[in-house]
Amino acid sequence: MDEDRPGVATRSRKIRRGTVERACLHPDLPIGAPTRARHTALTRSCPASAQSPPAGASPWPRARSRASPLPNPATTGATPRATSAREVRGTGDELHQVAGNADATLTTNQGAPISDNQNSLRATPRGPTLLEDFVLREKITHFDHERIPERIVHARGSAAHGFFELTRSLAKFTTAGIFNRVGERTPVFTRFSTVAGGAGSVDTPRDVRGFAVKFYTQEGNFDLVGNNIPVFFIQDAIKFPDLVHSVKMEPDRAFPQAASAHDTFWDFISLTPESMHMIMWAMSDRTIPRSLRMIEGFGVHSFRLLDAKGRSTFCKFHWRPRLGLQSTVWDEAVKLQGADNDFHRRDLFESITAGNFPEWDLAVQLFTQEEAEEFPFDHLDPTKLIPEELVPLTVIGRMVLDRWPDNFFAETEQVAFCPANIVPGIDFSNDPLLQGRLFSYLDTQLLRLGGPNFHQLPINAPKCPFANHQRDGHMQMRVPKGRVAYEPSSLERTDGRENPAAGFRSFAEPADDGAKGRVRAESFADHYSQARLFFRSQTPVEQSHMAFALVFELSKVETPHVRAAIVGHLRHIDPDLAQRVADGLGMDALPPAPKAAAPVIDMPPSPALQIIGKMKKTLEGRCVGILVDDGSDAAAVAALRGAAEEAGATVKIVAPRIGGALLARGKKLPADGQLAGTPSVVFDAVALVLSDEAGARLATEAAAVDFVRDAYGHLKAIAVDAGARAVLEAAGVEPDAGVIDAANPAKFIKAAMTRQWEREPAVRTLP
Numbered sequence: 082m083d084e085d086r087p088g089v090a091t092r093s094r095k096i097r098r099g100t101v102e103r104a105c106l107h108p109d110l111p112i113g114a115p116t117r118a119r120h121t122a123l124t125r126s127c128p129a130s131a132q133s134p135p136a137g138a139s140p141w142p143r144a145r146s147r148a149s150p151l152p153n154p155a156t157t158g159a160t161p162r163a164t165s166a167r168e169v170r171g172t173g174d175e176l177h178q179v180a181g182n183a184d185a186t187l188t189t190n191q192g193a194p195i196s197d198n199q200n201s202l203r204a205t206p207r208g209p210t211l212l213e214d215f216v217l218r219e220k221i222t223h224f225d226h227e228r229i230p231e232r233i234v235h236a237r238g239s240a241a242h243g244f245f246e247l248t249r250s251l252a253k254f255t256t257a258g259i260f261n262r263v264g265e266r267t268p269v270f271t272r273f274s275t276v277a278g279g280a281g282s283v284d285t286p287r288d289v290r291g292f293a294v295k296f297y298t299q300e301g302n303f304d305l306v307g308n309n310i311p312v313f314f315i316q317d318a319i320k321f322p323d324l325v326h327s328v329k330m331e332p333d334r335a336f337p338q339a340a341s342a343h344d345t346f347w348d349f350i351s352l353t354p355e356s357m358h359m360i361m362w363a364m365s366d367r368t369i370p371r372s373l374r375m376i377e378g379f380g381v382h383s384f385r386l387l388d389a390k391g392r393s394t395f396c397k398f399h400w401r402p403r404l405g406l407q408s409t410v411w412d413e414a415v416k417l418q419g420a421d422n423d424f425h426r427r428d429l430f431e432s433i434t435a436g437n438f439p440e441w442d443l444a445v446q447l448f449t450q451e452e453a454e455e456f457p458f459d460h461l462d463p464t465k466l467i468p469e470e471l472v473p474l475t476v477i478g479r480m481v482l483d484r485w486p487d488n489f490f491a492e493t494e495q496v497a498f499c500p501a502n503i504v505p506g507i508d509f510s511n512d513p514l515l516q517g518r519l520f521s522y523l524d525t526q527l528l529r530l531g532g533p534n535f536h537q538l539p540i541n542a543p544k545c546p547f548a549n550h551q552r553d554g555h556m557q558m559r560v561p562k563g564r565v566a567y568e569p570s571s572l573e574r575t576d577g578r579e580n581p582a583a584g585f586r587s588f589a590e591p592a593d594d595g596a597k598g599r600v601r602a603e604s605f606a607d608h609y610s611q612a613r614l615f616f617r618s619q620t621p622v623e624q625s626h627m628a629f630a631l632v633f634e635l636s637k638v639e640t641p642h643v644r645a646a647i648v649g650h651l652r653h654i655d656p657d658l659a660q661r662v663a664d665g666l667g668m669d670a671l672p673p674a675p676k677a678a679a680p681v682i683d684m685p686p687s688p689a690l691q692i693i694g695k696m697k698k699t700l701e702g703r704c705v706g707i708l709v710d711d712g713s714d715a716a717a718v719a720a721l722r723g724a725a726e727e728a729g730a731t732v733k734i735v736a737p738r739i740g741g742a743l744l745a746r747g748k749k750l751p752a753d754g755q756l757a758g759t760p761s762v763v764f765d766a767v768a769l770v771l772s773d774e775a776g777a778r779l780a781t782e783a784a785a786v787d788f789v790r791d792a793y794g795h796l797k798a799i800a801v802d803a804g805a806r807a808v809l810e811a812a813g814v815e816p817d818a819g820v821i822d823a824a825n826p827a828k829f830i831k832a833a834m835t836r837q838w839e840r841e842p843a844v845r846t847l848p
């Protein structure tokens with residue numbers, strides 16, 4: 082009866098299989114010994130050898146060996162396999178790769194050699210598994226503990242090693258060695274991040290990007306922990322948990338992930354007018370960057386530089402990408418989330434590993450206390466920037482990122498940036514947001530990295546000598562010697578003694594005569610003037626994008642009074658913007674504006690705040706995709722590729738099949754991406770070189786039609802030959818100045834160096 086029940090039948094087949102004579106992996110038993118006998122020998126007569134064979138003995142002397150010769154890459158064209166292991170099949174046909182001469186022996190974390198990494202120790206061949214199996218337990222325990230708490234903010238990040246090179250001395254202003262010795266290269270580790278999403282979230286949400294640089298200087302680590310936006314949402318650190326709770330997933334429903342477009346965020350913002358300047362930046366294309374290699378970075382707060390006499394000069398830090406600033410358009414950023422979750426990480430990885438090292442200039446804005454008093458805003462308020470037109474930027478050095486980390490976890494995940502990591506010659510200002518940050522980072526890292534010794538991790542350890550009397554704690558890596566762990570002391574020589582000459586000094590700031598208390602400075606009360614400055618400094622296209630973003634975000638807000646409150650704030654910034662957003666939201670009338678705490682003033686526009694105005698016309702560091710199929714003209718493909726590479730771009734071939742396409746008058750051209758998985762969103766410009774036949778075929782292929790339609794909608798240059806025009810027509814694309822004959826690569830390259838902004842009104846309605 083049981084034989085008729087599939088489950089039972091399978092089980093009985095399995096039982097029979099267990100008694101079949103299989104290859105014996107134990108050295109003390111002959112080939113063909115029944116599995117049960119082999120197992121008894123393993124567990125009873127020789128328990129130790131169950132884990133590690135006797136010295137000198139091979140654990141696999143008589144196993145049924147199918148040692149497969151390694152394929153010769155020269156003849157097969159295959160990637161060489163990076164192992165000299167002998168391959169052996171076990172009794173269940175599982176693969177054992179046995180260490181050859183060039184391979185290290187696998188060991189436990191205690192160093193014990195492991196004889197079998199495929200099978201746990203079992204009481205019988207079919208179980209149960211023995212608790213005694215310390216190899217299994219150690220491996221599983223370590224795995225269970227592989228995840229550490231992710232960062233509460235900026236959880237998703239990508240990082241790289243590199244160096245900072247000083248090109249202009251600041252010796253007049255600071256004793257910091259890193260800013261004194263022109264030509265000196267200081268190692269850096271730089272991590273870029275999104276703020277709101279979890280570690281596994283996508284790379285291209287609308288979000289601020291973190292831009293954190295750890296300089297391993299000769300006087301200790303200096304962490305410049307900034308963002309790609311020069312101002313912040315809030316003026317006081319005590320509001321940070323509220324801000325972050327509002328933007329993160331809503332607590333009852335756990336969505337949306339990595340998105341500000343929801344009620345709690347905009348509710349908080351609507352009640353926090355100090356955030357309106359940052360909101361203007363967040364709604365601009367700055368928060369949907371094309372590449373991490375193409376973002377600016379800002380230290381945000383005013384810092385102090387201190388000279389040898391302890392005199393102070395205020396300093397703001399700016400990073401400027403050599404590749405120029407560039408963003409995506411919103412629809413493109415959204416589609417990138419589907420096309421490639423890791424778009425920015427992959428882009429950074431591919432460019433660094435290909436030797437195209439991203440580079441930034443470091444510039445400073447220097448100003449005195451007296452100059453600061455003349456500014457029409459308070460520079461200690463982190464919702465304010467100092468326009469370049471008021472205090473110009475001086476470039477003092479460059480940062481090059483030239484090495485991808487060896488291990489993501491050990492480096493990118495375990496790195497711990499902290500604004501309090503500072504070196505002599507640099508000091509903090511009284512910015513109340515910065516003051517709170519000085520506490521927060523070390524505090525969170527004690528939890529995230531599991532104890533007080535995370536500074537000993539290689540990625541966090543200073544590269545200069547360090548010595549103190551701090552002791553013990555979780556994961557202490559050092560083995561201090563001697564009796565003395567205190568100071569002052571006289572029993573032994575010890576390393577660490579204080580050093581008034583070279584040690585860190587704080588600026589001797591005279592205390593002002595204000596009274597202690599929980600008060601916000603009145604000079605922080607103007608929330609709209611710089612928001613207006615930013616909006617009015619943008620090109621019309623960028624202003625439209627900001628209005629569009631506001632309409633998009635507020636349309637996701639379900640609560641009408643929150644939408645109304647935001648539009649009310651916008652009225653102080655720019656009445657026209659408020660009207661456009663209100664129209665976009667379908668409001669019948671403009672909501673009332675809240676009372677402004679300080680008069681809103683007009684400042685001269687600052688074109689330096691634009692993206693499009695500052696975008697370099699270049700293809701350097703960009704990527705061009707060429708869609709081909711069987712029969713594509715080899716010469717046309719080669720000419721386009723040559724021209725794009727000549728202009729500094731990377732070229733990727735896209736074809737319906739990953740194996741490539743057989744070109745007319747040419748060879749088979751391997752593809753870098755398959756059409757269905759490589760949409761045009763991942764490119765800066767695209768070309769289609771197709772035979773008439775392939776063009777007609779792909780005109781009915783959704784992926785090909787979308788390839789063109791999206792490139793057009795995302796304002797990219799498109800080169801097409803005669804065969805590809807069928808796809809163009811199927812996509813309903815109206816050829817314009819950015820749609821170019823593939824026979825004219827020079828013209829295509831020129832158009833590809835920018836986006837076709839004038840096309841935008843033809844493809845979407847902007848408020």
Ligand code: HEM
Pocket residue numbers: 231232233234235238272273274290291292293306307308312313317318319321380381382463496497498514517518521522525526529
């Ligand atoms: C100007 C304002 C701010 C900027 C530019 C900024 C920037 C950053 C950056 C870039 C990171 C990621 C560091 C990394 O790559 O590991 C970060 C992490 C973090 N920030 Fe901020 N932040 C700001 C304000 C604040 C404030 C006000 C607080 C708290 C009072 C805060 C608390 C944190 C915490 C707890 C982390 C996680 C650190 C870790 O787990 O290692 N931040 N911030």
